[in-house]
Amino acid sequence: MRRISLAEIPPPSGRLFAPDVEEKAATIIAEVREGGVKALRRWAERLGELKPGEDLFFDRKQLEAYWETLDPSLKKLLETVKKRIADFAAAQRSCLSDLSMPVAGGSAGHRFIPVKRAGCYVPGGRYPLPSTALMTTVPAAVAGVEEIYCAGPKPDPVSLAAAYLGGARGFLRCGGAQAIAAMAFGVGLPGCDVVVGPGGRFVASAKRQLFGTVGTEAPAGPSELLIIADGQANPALAAADLIAQAEHDPEAFPALICRSEAFARDVEKALAAALQSLPEPNRSTAFASLAKGWILVAADDAMAKEGVERCAPEHLELLVASPEAWEKSIRCAGAVFLGQGSAEVFGDYGAGPNHSLPTAGASRFAAGLSVLHFLKARTWLTIDQPSLLSTDTAAFARLEGLEGHARAAEIRERCL
Numbered sequence: 054m055r056r057i058s059l060a061e062i063p064p065p066s067g068r069l070f071a072p073d074v075e076e077k078a079a080t081i082i083a084e085v086r087e088g089g090v091k092a093l094r095r096w097a098e099r100l101g102e103l104k105p106g107e108d109l110f111f112d113r114k115q116l117e118a119y120w121e122t123l124d125p126s127l128k129k130l131l132e133t134v135k136k137r138i139a140d141f142a143a144a145q146r147s148c149l150s151d152l153s154m155p156v157a158g159g160s161a162g163h164r165f166i167p168v169k170r171a172g173c174y175v176p177g178g179r180y181p182l183p184s185t186a187l188m189t190t191v192p193a194a195v196a197g198v199e200e201i202y203c204a205g206p207k208p209d210p211v212s213l214a215a216a217y218l219g220g221a222r223g224f225l226r227c228g229g230a231q232a233i234a235a236m237a238f239g240v241g242l243p244g245c246d247v248v249v250g251p252g253g254r255f256v257a258s259a260k261r262q263l264f265g266t267v268g269t270e271a272p273a274g275p276s277e278l279l280i281i282a283d284g285q286a287n288p289a290l291a292a293a294d295l296i297a298q299a300e301h302d303p304e305a306f307p308a309l310i311c312r313s314e315a316f317a318r319d320v321e322k323a324l325a326a327a328l329q330s331l332p333e334p335n336r337s338t339a340f341a342s343l344a345k346g347w348i349l350v351a352a353d354d355a356m357a358k359e360g361v362e363r364c365a366p367e368h369l370e371l372l373v374a375s376p377e378a379w380e381k382s383i384r385c386a387g388a389v390f391l392g393q394g395s396a397e398v399f400g401d402y403g404a405g406p407n408h409s410l411p412t413a414g415a416s417r418f419a420a421g422l423s424v425l426h427f428l429k430a431r432t433w434l435t436i437d438q439p440s441l442l443s444t445d446t447a448a449f450a451r452l453e454g455l456e457g458h459a460r461a462a463e464i465r466e467r468c469l
C-alpha cells in the first residue's frame with residue numbers, strides 16, 4: 054500500500070459521482086421513467102441481470118417458497134441475525150418520543166409517522182448479500198412501514214428468503230440505476246416513498262439524482278475502512294480487516310493510519326501472507342483494492358485524528374489503547390468499532406447496528422441507516438388564544454412586506 058502524507062489524503066467526495074457515471078445514470082433514469090417496464094426489462098437484459106422471458110418481479114408468495122425450501126440451519130441463522138437487527142432498531146425507536154409542549158396561545162409538538170412504502174436495494178452483482186436484505190427491511194418493519202419491497206441484480210435463493218423474513222412484499226430482479234428509478238417511479242412494482250440500501254456507483258448516483266422524487270439516505274457506495282492503530286495493535290488483525298473490506302470490490306477503499314513505519318511494514322507482511330491463501334476471485338479483487346489504498350504514518354495522535362476527519366470514512370476501526378476516548382473526540386465516521394475485538398465484519402453480519410452507512414465523505418453530515426430514515430417527525434400546532442400571537446405575527450409580516458399574512462393573523466382577534 055502506498056504511503057501518503059496528511060495533505061495527500063484524497064478528497065472523499067471524489068470517490069463517487071464521476072461525470073461519466075452521472076451521465077449514464079441520468080440516461081437510464083430517463084429511459085425507465087419514459088419507457089416503463091419495457092425499458093426496465095431492456096436494461097436488465099442488456100446488463101445480464103435477466104434472460105428474455107424470465108420473471109422481472111417475484112411476489113411475496115414466490116419469496117415464501119424460497120424461505121420454505123431453505124435449509125433449517127440457514128433459517129436459524131437468518132432468524133438469529135434478524136432478531137439482533139430488530140432489537141437494536143427497536144431500541145433506537147424507543148428513544149424517539151412524541152412531543153407536546155405549551156407555546157404562546159396554545160400548544161405544539163411533533164409525532165413520528167412512518168412512510169407508507171419503502172424500497173430496499175440489495176446488492177448482488179459480485180457477491181450475494183442476504184445480510185443487506187435484512188439490514189434494510191427489518192428497520193423499515195420496526196419503524197412501522199406498511200409496504201416493503203426489495204430490488205437487486207441476480208438475487209440468490211438465500212437473499213430472496215431473507216427478504217421474505219424481513220417482511221418484503223416482493224423483489225424486483227434488477228439492479229443499478231434502473232432499479233432505483235423503478236422504485237422511485239413505480240415501474241414493475243408500486244412506487245416507493247423512500248429508497249435505501251448500499252450499492253455501487255450507479256446506485257449511489259441514481260439515488261442522489263432522484264432525491265426529492267423519493268427520500269433516501271446518504272450515499273452508500275463502495276465499501277470504505279480506515280484503521281487507526283497504535284504500537285500495541287496486532288498487525289495481523291489490521292491486515293485481516295483490510296482484506297475483509299478490500300475483497301468487496303476493486304473500488305473498495307482500505308486505509309491505515311499508524312504511528313510507525315515498522316508497524317506499516319508488519320501490516321504489509323501480514324497482508325502478503327494472508328492474500329496467498331485467499332481464494333479467487335476474492336484474492337484478485339482484494340489485491341486490486343489494496344493497490345489503491347494507502348497508509349499514513351502519523352507523527353502524533355493529533356495528526357491521526359486530523360486524518361480521520363479529512364477522510365470521513367464509512368467504517369472506522371480504533372485498534373488503540375483507549376478507543377472510548379478516541380471515539381468521543383472524532384466527528385466524521387459512519388460507524389466506529391472500538392478495540393481489537395470489535396471487528397468491522399461483526400457489524401456487517403448483524404451484531405445490531407446497521408451496515409448500510411454513508412460513504413464518500415457523507416459521514417461529515419449523515420449517519421447510517423436506521424429507523425429514522427423511515428419516519429417523519431411531523432409537527433402540529435394548536436392555537437386557542439390567537440390574541441397572544443396576532444400582534445407579533447402581524448408586525449413581522451409587515452416587516453417582510455406581506456400584508457395578507459398580517460391580516461390573516463389579525464382577523465382571528467375579531468372572529469374568534
